[in-house]
Amino acid sequence: MTGEPVTQTATALLVLGCPQVPVQTSIALYLINRLKKAGIVPTVAGNKAANTLLVVADPDRHYLGEVMDLDRAVVMITEKKRDFDRCFVFIHNDAGVTYAGTMSAISKAKVYAVIYGEHYDELVKQIDFPCTTIAAKAVHNPLPLKKAIDEVAPWAA
């Protein structure tokens, strides 16, 4: 016993949506990189297609850490077996809003709704639960969404 306080490593969960909008994979890797540089341990949770896009793009795991099935993440958080300090939910459709609302309810994490896609503004209006909204019209070009994330700097919050 040294008497020094025990500091726990900060954690983040990235909840991926359907990967049909190209910017998701790019922004997820960017966000993972920024979180890791800030000393935050990121975990990715998505369906098989969304996870595989990331795993194939980063075979040596320079960026990716733990990757898990989205349903499994929901079960673990609901059953209080695991939780995170931050939770980023990628949203480009109604299902994404539904998952973000779920995370806001079941997790103690600070929730960030990362909203993009052609109709991002309509999705922003649907957010009526506690979270920080990061939104931009971004489909193929990730830079507007990257800029919106940089302005919030959630790794520093």
Added chain:
Amino acid sequence: MGCVESMDYEIVLRDATFKESRDYIKKTYPEFRDVEPGFKVFDTHVIGLPPIAIGLDGDFVIFPFTKPCHGTFLLRVEDKGEAARLRALKK
């Protein structure tokens, strides 16, 4: 949520938003229960914006099922025991 795929279910509603699904249950089924996200229906932790309405129709349970790429479906499953368990919840 693998067990849902193995259930004998009927799709009551598809291609609706989650809120439309909730409104449909409350308008269509006089008997329903509001639950929180993560509440277990059958072996599934239900996803949704609170409150989540679960419909009851005799021995049938009607509940939302959301997938990232396919949106929200309303599923109708016959199970006397589960209907009774849900019916016993406070309104």
